[in-house]
Amino acid sequence: MQPIETLADFYRRHPVNNQTEFAENNTGQGHFNVFLRQPCLQRSPFGRRDFYKVTLIIGKGKMIYEDREVPINRPALVFSSPAVPSAWESGPGPQTGCFCLFTQAFIEAGEYKGRLPDFPLFQPGERHVLELDDTQLALISGIMDRMRDVIASDYRVKYDMLRSYLRVLMHEALMMSPVLMAESHAGAAARITALFLNKLEEQFPIDSPEQSFGLRSPAEFAESLAVHTNHLNRSVKTITGHTTSRLISERILREAQALLKHTDWSIAQIATGLGFDEPAYFTNFFKKLTGVAPGGVRGR
Known part of the structure; x- marks a missing residue:
């Protein structure tokens, strides 16, 4: 050696x-x-x-x-x-x-x-x-x-x-070296996307209606990662095929469904815990993504 x-x-x-x-x-x-x-x-x-x-x-x-x-x-x-x-x-x-x-x-x-x-x-x-x-x-x-x-x-x-x-x-x-340059860009996009997904997952689970829900928008996530919002959005779209907003919404929806099924919190408490200013905003969000009102999920 x-x-x-x-x-x-x-x-x-x-x-x-x-x-x-x-x-x-x-x-x-x-x-x-x-x-x-x-x-x-x-x-x-x-x-x-x-x-x-x-x-x-x-x-x-x-x-x-x-x-x-x-x-x-x-x-x-x-x-x-x-x-x-x-x-x-x-x-x-x-x-x-x-x-x-x-x-x-x-x-x-x-x-x-x-x-x-x-x-x-x-x-x-x-x-x-x-x-x-x-x-x-x-x-x-x-x-x-x-x-x-x-x-x-x-x-x-x-x-x-x-x-x-x-x-x-x-x-x-x-x-x-165009091949290496492309791989470098793809690698950077993958790293940013992984950081975003980790940061998104850190927001959950919601343990209390009084818990402060931190980051909700692509701009807020971008600021926390010290990157431009457009750069974050492009990276996430390149790697996952979905928009940053969609991934955030889908994760909030999954948490909402879990809270509806496994807690006795009121709709208003769940809305507050997930960062919605009004229960009506939460109801509209939930119904838009699932086709049913939050109460309908709880009753199943």
């Missing part, structure tokens, strides 16, 4: 890059650095690293993973993470390009939404090598060249700026 390579191991293996910037917390919030791929090692050791790396490869070679080898014969962007052991082997001809390496603490500082290990291009089993056309190569090269300029500057908050460039780089890469 190969030992896990640390940042210190990396800098010992790359003495030309062993600058004063190698400290594990060089940014104050994690580590970040960016380098040219010159000189390029003929082969890197196979194994895991305790840091993340994004490499722009211009030159021939192959990425080696546990279950496969990926030949590279044209410019490519490679995403490496602690979760995926790998190695690089150079092919014939010149090697150019550049790479940035960073820790999870660096990218997740500030206002980053989400966890770095959840980013599709860093996950095990996903596509980690993106071949680039000329337009994409120019875009990625421009971002990484700008990173090199910024890190060499005396700008006081340069690491905030570098963090922003890194996020742009990650999302530009995701846009270059």
Whole structure:
């Protein structure tokens, strides 16, 4: 079993890059650095690293993973993470390009939404090598060249700026992979829907007519989840095929039916417990969904 390579191991293996910037917390919030791929090692050791790396490869070679080898014969962007052991082997001809390496603490500082290990291009089993056309190569090269300029500057908050460039780089890469982008959106929709359904279920059971019924509308649920109402509605519709309002109404209806059958509360008490301002509003709601009045269910 190969030992896990640390940042210190990396800098010992790359003495030309062993600058004063190698400290594990060089940014104050994690580590970040960016380098040219010159000189390029003929082969890197196979194994895991305790840091993340994004490499722009211009030159021939192959990425080696546990279950496969990926030949590279044209410019490519490679995403490496602690979760995926790998190695690089150079092919014939010149090697150019550049790479940035960073820790999870660096990218997740500030206002980053989400966890770095959840980013599709860093996950095990996903596509980690993106071949680039000329337009994409120019875009990625421009971002990484700008990173090199910024890190060499005396700008006081340069690491905030570098963090922003890194996020742009990650999302530009995701846009270059439509399948992964679609899966990312679907995954986000599934997570939001699961959070909504959990939050909905937390409103029940109603144990007392005096119990305060918290969330009733899509807007209230969206606010509690810190997402826009339209985003919540789209996510729920995508995953369940039903509207947010319908799922809320159906859950309130099921609770109403349970209270009618298993308690001796009055219709007015049930209406109050379920958050209706007037018993008549509850009766109209119940009759609209079931075709019968609440009293008809209780009498069965």
